[in-house]
Amino acid sequence: MQNVIFQDKEVVKREELINTIKKCPFCNSMPKVQNTGYTWQIMCPNVNCCSVASMSARLEDAVTRWNRRVEA
Numbered sequence: 091m092q093n094v095i096f097q098d099k100e101v102v103k104r105e106e107l108i109n110t111i112k113k114c115p116f117c118n119s120m121p122k123v124q125n126t127g128y129t130w131q132i133m134c135p136n137v138n139c140c141s142v143a144s145m146s147a148r149l150e151d152a153v154t155r156w157n158r159r160v161e162a
């Protein structure tokens with residue numbers, strides 16, 4: 091039971107993090123979020139865009155990196 095509650099919190103936290111992801115600074119598309127099993131990847135869905143994917147083992151870090159670049 092406690093394990094289920096913990097998992098729900100994790101899902102809510104992920105959704106909150108995903109909601110803070112900013113649009114691509116180059117083409118203004120909403121980025122895609124993928125979990126490969128080992129890393130989280132945030133990437134622009136536009137194949138013609140020169141934006142580079144943000145990757146990290148932790149979703150928080152991938153989001154931080156992506157958003158930091160948008161602000162820069």
Ligand SMILES: [Zn+2]
Nearest residue numbers: 114117134139
């Ligand atoms: Zn883009």
